[in-house]
Amino acid sequence: MKVEIAKGDDGLALAELRVLAMRESLESIGRFDPKRARERFLSSFQSSNTHKVIDGEKLVAFYVIENHKDHLFLDHLYVHPSYQGKRVGSEILLSIIDMGVSEKKAIRLGALKGSRSNNFYMAHGFVKTHEEEFDNYYELAFE
Known part of the structure; x- marks a missing residue:
């Protein structure tokens, strides 16, 4: 497997992967709307x-990483359902953790409740830092 920076015309394929990866979680809370999920991602895609x-x-x-002055924000991390449970997500997350360690920046993220x-x-x-209506928020700090 290889990691590449996305291109501008990758947005739709990434949005489709997001819908596939989130479907189960969103259905479980009665909020699965594929059109909305695509549009929400594409509206902020960089x-x-x-x-x-x-x-x-x-x-x-x-995955999407935003590099802020005092932290890294993991805005998206989605793995195709057929690759879930095969350590793909863990490998990605460990590389992001390595980035946080080397830059001495905490990593923050949000995850859908449930x-x-x-x-x-x-x-x-x-570690969970707080929650909002639909999401839990987490941080991993390095000191």
Whole structure:
């Protein structure tokens, strides 16, 4: 597998992957709306901070990292359902953690309440900082 910076015309394929990856979690809380999920992603898509993971010719995951003055914000991390449970997400997250360590910046992120991703992030050392109506927020700090 290789990691590449996204291109401007990758937005729709990334939005489709987001819909596939989030479907189960959104259905479980009665909020699955594929059109809204696509539009929400595409409205803020910037290829320069979006990394896609490719296996052969197949898009299997992507993530978005925003580099702020005092922290890194993991805005998106989605893995194709057929690649979930195969350590793809963990490998991505460990590389982001390495980035945080080397830059001496905390990593922050949000996760949909009720999603399995909450346990995934906590298993990697993230601590819940607060919650809002639909999301839990986490941080992993390095000191």
